Amino acid sequence: MKDEPAPLLELAGARAAYGPIEVLRGVDLRVEAGSVVALLGPNGGGKSTTMKVCAGLLPLTGGELRLAGRRVNGLAAEDAARLGVCSIPEGRGIFPNLTVRENLWVATRTGTRLRDMEEAAYTRFPMLGERRDQLAGSLSGGQQQMLALSRALGTAPAILLLDELSMGLAPMIVTQMYDTVAQLVAEGLSVLVAEQFARAVLPIADTAALMLNGRVVSVGTPGEIEDHLSSGYLGG
């Protein structure tokens, strides 16, 4: 046996379904410690479902989910969060009827102090500091996404799951968001990011995986996958 460390997060033959409709049909995916994996593919390919499975929001119907080599099928989302899986779901990962500060407070369940959370968030995004007592729902889309990302900043997770970070954001803001992600990666964070718009995420990815019809059809370096992309999207 090789003495290679187990990947931080691994899906092996993962299957998942919404009621009778099977969405994941045997997904194989590895996120090595310290790497950024971009999950690409068109709508309906199963990217968001894969993210939900990794976050513990949706149980597997087959296959395995492993965290640092340990099989954790059936792990509850709240336990996953406490183990260091930080998941920012599609849309905005914030509570619109709580203030900015209260949003950060909710995130302290993972053992961080509120003061540290606030400091990390406001240092990175001074805008949030100015609006700490404002309801999060009244922030702009970009600011809301900054707030969501602050959770990853303050809680020092082992792995960050990002689902469609770019959704509904101006291209400039998207670039800014991925800059932040890149800085987190430089500090040693592992990231699994699902993204429809490959251009935004490929520059920071170490590995890219293309998902079609509930399966990962190809895995490779960003450059290799970029060449496959058009055929993946266009069905060629």
Added chain:
Amino acid sequence: MTTFLTFTLLGLVLGAVYAIAASGLVLTYNTSGIFNFAHGAQAMLGTFLYWQLAHGWGWPVWLALVVVVGVVGPAMGAALHAVIMKGLRDTADVTRIVVTVAIMLGMVFLSQWLWHPEEARVVEMFFGADAKVEFLGVVVRVHEIICLLVAAAIAVGLRMLFTRSRVGVVMRGTVDDPDLIRLNGHNPDRVAALSWAMGSTLAVLAGILITPIGGGALEANALTLLVIDAFAAAMFGRLRSIPRTFAGAMVLGLAATYVTAYFPTDWTWAGNLRVSLPMIILFVVLVLLPQDRLRGAAVRTRERYRVPTVRRAAVWGVALVAAVVLLMPLMEDTSITTFGLGMTFAIIALSLTLLTGYAGELNLAPLAFGAVATIVAFHFGITGTGLAARLTLWGILLAVLVAAVVGGLVALPALRLRGLYLALATMAFGVFLSNMVLRDTVEHTLFGVTFSLFPNGALIVPPLQLGPLDLRDPGTLLISATALFAAIAVGLVALRGSGYGRRLAAMKDSPAATAMLGQDLVRLKFGVFMLSAAIAGLGGVLMSTAAGSVSGENFAIMAGLSLVMLTVVGGIGYVSGALFGGLMSGVGFVIIIGTFNDLARATPEMATIYQTLGQVVLVATALIGMGVGKNPSGLVHDLFDGYRTLRGARPVLAGGAAAGAVLYLLALTGVIGNWWFAILTALLVMTLPALGRALMPRAVLTEEELARRRSVPPELAGIDEPYTDELRDRLDQELGLPAREGRGGPHARPAVEEGDVHAIA
């Protein structure tokens, strides 16, 4: 001035207690999305227990308080959450409401069982009614000061909880997005359990504080309806904001005492008005609330209903009438009268099938519309006097029309809002009717006309005569009511299949999509509510004539709620569910309790046991109601599903029919009693699908189910008969293995377990 100050203070005290009750309601509604109709019943149960400890058993007041408020209150809430509320995810509003209504009924039955309702019980004020303080010429009791202080402490405490503690912030976050709460490492179930425990505690506290203020007499129904005062107050904050709920509670409390203080004493209805005030305020607030935003997504729920064809419904309608005709020779006259009464209840229940089953809206007080129609028919629809008095067809038509119009008026303020608000409005209307109209028994003069709406507290409603059809005869009444039920039921099925019915179904599934297709939702709801109220009115008049004489009790809000509950238990989407619900709530209880009472009389040495059994049955019906959460589509749905599979197994169906016929003949000839006939027939109907599965699996089960039964595929097991020693020896010989020592020895164990062999066969 002193009077004003005194009443203002009393109003604030009352408001303070309302606020405590209402904040508990808002708390649970917001963290779990379930509007708890049992909130008042929880208060009631807690207060009874407090009375038992402090007065019944003479415990010190502080100890009783610690046990009831500190232990029983939270435990009751947490238990409700763990056992029932947790299982209500992805269910329709109707199911959630019915489950809490069932809990409420169960608690009322339970309290009446444990604490006999006719015995007087008084909860005294803290430190006694004589402990007073004088302040600026106003005399205040210590108990009242305690109420104010507790409310203030709770207001501050809740404020601190929600803004200064993480668990409170998480509770607020749960409202926004429970999944995101989990992604942040919190368990939303634990948060919900905590809020149920707190809500329950607040309810119990409110009950203990309010009972002495209202005079001290402990009465189950009155305390249970505390929930109405609470939701009227909560409505000020749109069921969300706790500070506004407190403000609303104060308005409510002040209004109530000012009515008592400043209305002329010779207005006999002022006292009734005081009781009805929460409902009136509720309606005013409903009118003032801004329009609800339409939610975009379709409502995905676990309820499933199939729509029968009109022809099939007609066949079943004829079959129902035929069955009733066949049953009549078995029954005595009194049973026929009871059965007829039950059938009129079933007609009222049909109004719910249309409104709730087809259109997804709710009416928690169907009997109230029956009461309206009865009052109109009594005042305007009777010809002749004494025994010759008869109800006219015109009288009934007028009554139905008025019921429809009143229904429209009740529904109008709530139509712009979500279904829950309509349910609240109807319940408030039901209570208002019980308090104001059905208690309007003394004559008074208004605009020069002397009248009373409900003279002497009981209306004698004579039977209908229509040409040769005279409903005085119980048999004629039963058959007419059955035929009418069948006719309306077929009509409703036809309506469901029509374009109008599809519009209703669309509105139920996705209001937003329906609106975008150009439908006027308000008009659609308005129309269907009026139609439903008309059906309820028709059933109500018939019920009154079947009963002969009706009092306010016949239309009590609890009776209406149990009708709603049992109809949902039966299956709200089916007309047969209405038949079940109507018969059960109209007469099922009466028969069951009556039977147990008869048994108790017949065998005095077992009397207590039988009476207890009667109570257990009552509480058990409420348990069935709570089971709706597990099976939201209703009993009838399961039964239909069972019979649908029997289609291919004609011999089983024929056998069942033959067995039914034999039972009928045995009953007719008096070999078996009616009870045995009823029980055996019910058993036969319930078990036939299971019998079919056991006897003719190939005809009944689907391919998948058959495949599942063959746990080991035959090609893997390779055999379909027991593996005997002889076979084994032959196999050993073929394979050239040494012969075994001695037959039947330790090696004689068959290679395949017996279970497997059976599974294959």
